[in-house]
Amino acid sequence: MRSRYDEYHKQKERQQQKQMARSRLLAQGRAKAQAVRQTDEKQLERRLDAGIDRTVKKQAREIQQLQQKLNHVKNQQTDLSQMKGKLAKENRSLSGQVRQLKQHLAQEKTNNEAALAEQLQQQADALYLKQVLLDQAQAEQQKSKAQYRQLQKQVSQQDIQINKLEEQRRQLQNLVNKYQSIYGSAAVNPQQFQEKMHQFSKMQASNRKLSARITELEHKLVQQDEVLVKARANSMNLQQQIEEINGTKKKLKKQRQELQDENQRLKKIIDEQDNTKFSLQPWWRKLHDQVIQHLPVRWWNEQAYLQLEPQAFKLADLKTIPGQLRYLQLIMTDENLQEYADLLPLIQQYQKRSHRLATIPKQEVLKVTIKLVDDTYHMFLEGADLGPVPQNSEFDFKDEQVYQVLHFISADRYELVQLLNARPLNARQLQEQAHKRQRQRLKRDQQRDQDNELEAFLHATLTGKHVVIVTWHQPKNYVALFERYGVKVTVINSKQQKHQVVSAMFSKRYDQHYLFLNGVSHPQYYSVYNRYKAFGMPKDVHLIMDENPRNLVLDAAYTLAGQHNKTPITSGI
Incomplete structure (x- = not known):
């Protein structure tokens, strides 16, 4: 901090020297103008005009660059607002589907619970009569x-x-x-x-x-x-x-x-x-929503996806190959079909020779489905520019299970969904992951131990100490942090209590002295600084500009403990 003040002094002295040199040059120019008449005066004027023109051009270039940045930000805001409108529209349509599902479920629950509610009411009435008899008894x-x-x-x-x-x-x-x-x-x-x-x-x-x-x-x-x-x-x-x-x-x-x-x-x-009315698992439905929101529209037939009513696909349909192919056909556009060469012949067989679907191997449908889900997962990561999905996220990915795929046909029973393991890791990769987790755990433990030791040191060193802070604003954060460690803090306002500043700096009642000089204008700053310096302030008086409260607490603790080399701020005048 002392170097900052010295640098400021040197800068001001350089400015004063420049001003004096300029005044001398102006005086010489005027003398030359009187001696040499009009020629030198015009030459000097042209030089000044050239300097002003250079400054104006430089400022114009900066203004133009700022205007370009502002236009770029406005374009980004326009794109974001358009994307927000699309997302809001999709959200409204999905909300309508959710409301329909809730209404249907509420109606079924009402029909099934009417008789049960009546029976419970009768039992409640009988219980009430017995309670009345009990009260009378x-x-x-x-x-x-x-x-x-x-x-x-x-x-x-x-x-x-x-x-x-x-x-x-x-x-x-x-x-x-x-x-x-x-x-x-x-x-x-x-x-x-x-x-x-x-x-x-x-x-x-x-x-x-x-x-x-x-x-x-x-x-x-x-x-x-x-x-x-x-x-x-x-x-x-x-x-x-x-x-x-x-x-x-x-x-x-x-x-x-x-x-x-x-x-x-x-x-x-x-x-x-x-x-059972809809075949997708919750995580897969979320993945569909995320892909639609973040990827370009060409990847998905949005209107077809929004038409996926709960009654459209039932458990019995999805256990059959035609139902599975109809689902795959519904979520894919014509452009997407070009990306999946294996899927196109299956769709064509379904469209042209639906009576011969029994001859389609079930393994082909499974292979296309797995490929579709795998590619969709990578498209989601790349197109949304989200990077790898973190652990413990809403999809709950594990280290050894990077993605999950739909599997409409199981080995023996035609169950709806089966979770398949991801690509297995080899022994070296598993060992590297285990070592990485162990190093991270050791690093966290060491950091926690260091933090605990530092907190114990601060409490033991600062408890019962007395600190004075001289400033012209309200140092609430500094006072609160000092009081947390049991330090008594005295605050002196350098504007309202000017006569107490010097006496507080020389007082032996305080263990630490901090003098804030930030926020003072240049003439007042130098007058205050020179005044305090003229008194020969003790070495334990610390000049502070705008320090972090945590650094101030650490400085007080290390200074009181005699560990001056560990203090995070520059002490003394």
Whole structure:
């Protein structure tokens, strides 16, 4: 960075010298013009005009080149817009076919699922009624539990009353015993004896009332025990009913799951039936679409391809040679037939002597089909200018399976499609591919280890450090990246806080000092630079123009660790 500043100084000095030389030349020219009169002045004027003409011509040539480039870009945009219109038209037609397929599938699913839906609705209604009964039983159970708790509360209160009455009875019995002990002294004091006997009779009457009350309470307690036993029996019955209802719910849930599985199986059968209406595999259909979009129209009979309705080819047709030949004839134009010499006689035999198609060898149809798919694959790569298809793409090509071909006839059974292996690789090629994958894996592991070590070094070195950044804009990216590694950042605005700039540069509170000079005009840049340089800034003050935030973090870490040779920026003034 220091070299950049020195170069700028030298350039400015050269400009100043040129200006001074020019002024001297002009002064000499004026003196010569005065001395030599009009001749030299006209000669100098012609030279200046010639220089201006050269500059104007050069700029005109540059403008013409830019205009040519602009016209070329406009032509490319026009071609792209035309191609986009064609692709949109093809997309609309394919969308119409997809909508028709979806409508047909929805209608068949509706017809097949009507009875199943009605059966599920009936079972749902029955389940709802049982759920209502279960809710009623649970409500009755809660009510009986409340009554049971109330009866228990009453029984406890009555037990307390009985205990109180028993205590009163014992007290009265003690009084009776006491007065009976006094009975022998009645002759001594008859009046006192009569009073005692009167009190005793009152106490006996009160005792009889208490006994009757106790008997009544015991009778009520027995009745409440009977009610409690009945409530417990009702609770047990309700619990059994709840268990039965839960078991019924589980059975219904199992039946519902079985019905759903059956529904999924029926849907799968319907989907399989729908898939048999068109012979192409999904990857082959995508390849057709990609070829039509990217290759010239002459390679494909576009109108014939768009007429490939799902009902046009069925499984039974494609198991026969005439059906296969009709398909091959449909997707090929007259120009394409010239490219396939093997296909042309088969088409001619189909057109002229269709009653003798049984004599056509099946191997011929297979050979032509494989050749058609193989050439189409290479046309797709070359015509679309896409290069080799990458791995894990939408076609899912493998290392040992470069392309896939349609095979309408299998060995024993006439199955629809069979995937054939690609051209096999030899042992040397397989070994080279294995070594290449191993080298790439080792390289990735080494890079990952280096990145982990660098991150650990940055965290260990920068955590807890304090950095000051002097700039006149908002260094949000720098602050965020420093704070990620645990660094405290102080930002000083060089426009609004001019008096703090020099003190911050000399401050020992900060571990690193960064001074941004980018964005300053030339006079202000030199005044700021000379001012800071005149103070003799410390060596740890770094002048920054427009550095990458990552490089700033690496510079701080390596500088604090003493590894100055590894820093990615130039430090010091």
